[in-house]
Amino acid sequence: MNIKPLADRVLINPTPAEEVTMSGIIIPDSAKEKPLKGTVIAAGNGTKDEEMILKEGDTVLYGKYAGTEIEVEGNKYLIMRQSDVLAVIE
Secondary structure, eight states: OOOOOOTTEEEEEEOOOOOBOTTOOBOOGGGOOOOOEEEEEEEOOBOSSSBOOOOTTOEEEEOTTOSEEEEETTEEEEEEEGGGEEEEEO
């Protein structure tokens, strides 16, 4: 399936949360921190008021509660507005 975000939205593949701590303790799914970093998979064209500056392949940081989680073919993604992205990691 091919997803193309509209307007100023981006599709992000979140970086997986850590499953094991430094001491070797396994963290259950219910206690894992939601990741705050991910990779842009697809980006819309922007709006007439706001140009799209994010592009496929960008690694980004976003807010803890930003975006909407969607599941496509068994994979979990986030879709959010470009303004919800806090920074691009270079």
